[in-house]
Amino acid sequence: MLRTIVAGTCRNAVSCTRPSLFLETAKVPVVSDFQVKLSRSRMFEPCCKIHMATTLRKALDRKEMLASMPAKDEGTQGEGVVDLDSSIRGFGEMFPDEKTPDLLFDGVRFAELPIVHVKVSKNNSLMALTDAKGKTVMIRSCGMEGFKNTRKGTNVAAQATAVSMAVRATSRGFKNVRVKVQGIGPGRGSAMKGLTMGGLSVVSITDVTPISWNSSPRPRKAKKL
Known part of the structure; x- marks a missing residue:
């Protein structure tokens, strides 16, 4: 019509x-x-x-x-309830328990695996490979890899140092390692990535950064202009 x-x-x-x-x-x-x-x-x-x-x-x-619009206006209906217990159970055996020390990795118990200690700061990244009893096998740092001044505190330097340590460790027969990270700096994640890139298999990662539970000292007084 x-x-x-x-x-x-x-x-x-x-x-x-x-x-x-x-x-x-x-x-x-x-x-x-x-x-x-x-x-x-x-x-x-x-x-x-x-x-x-x-x-x-x-x-x-x-x-x-x-x-494309949401079914309900988020924020007006209140906060959503998240079940943390169910989400934690979904990770399976990710968290350690009483059976963890007896787990076998290529025929070696978890408690007897070598440990890579990573100490990360704003100025440098230090890494040490020890056996299960704490005997030092190898030490590497960003300064030893040729990085100078402020470049030692970058994530690129931490990754290069981790790759170098992993290559040296695999040449000595190490394959599976545990990692303990201490400190807060730009090289925390890059160090883990460098260890895997170098050929090592990271079994577990533990954060051993110390926490001050006592009252911290009063901050320095601000400068007046």
């Missing part, structure tokens, strides 16, 4: 502006009235299609926008 109305309006406009078009069609007596109307209506089909496609695109855009 809408298409018929639009076609009729446009036909009247064309008849006012271009009378020669209808004069030419009137000269052909063989063509019926219905065929003339059909041919004239088909002249404006592209316009109708463009108009309908634009409307359809708007409708689709609105549907996509409504689908």
Whole structure:
């Protein structure tokens, strides 16, 4: 219905502006009235299609926008409840228990695996490889790898040092190690990545950073300008 109305309006406009078009069609007596109307209506089909496609695109855009919106307004319904116990159980045997020291890794007990001590600070990263009893086997640092001044405290230096230690350790026959990290610095994650890149298999990671439970000293008084 809408298409018929639009076609009729446009036909009247064309008849006012271009009378020669209808004069030419009137000269052909063989063509019926219905065929003339059909041919004239088909002249404006592209316009109708463009108009309908634009409307359809708007409708689709609105549907996509409504689908992307959250079902409920977050923040007005209160905080969501998260079951921490169920999420912890999903990790399986990730956390140690009383059976952990007796676990075997390539035929070696967990309690007898060598340990890599990583001490990370803002200025440097120190790494030491010891056996299960604490006897030092190897020591490496960012300064020993050729990094100087402020570059010793970067994550790139820590990763390069860890790769160097892992390569030296694998050449001596070490494969599975435990890692103990101490301190807060930019090289914490990079050191773990470097050990695995060098060929060592990290079995466990333990954070042994000391925490001061006593009252800390009062901070220094701010300077006045």
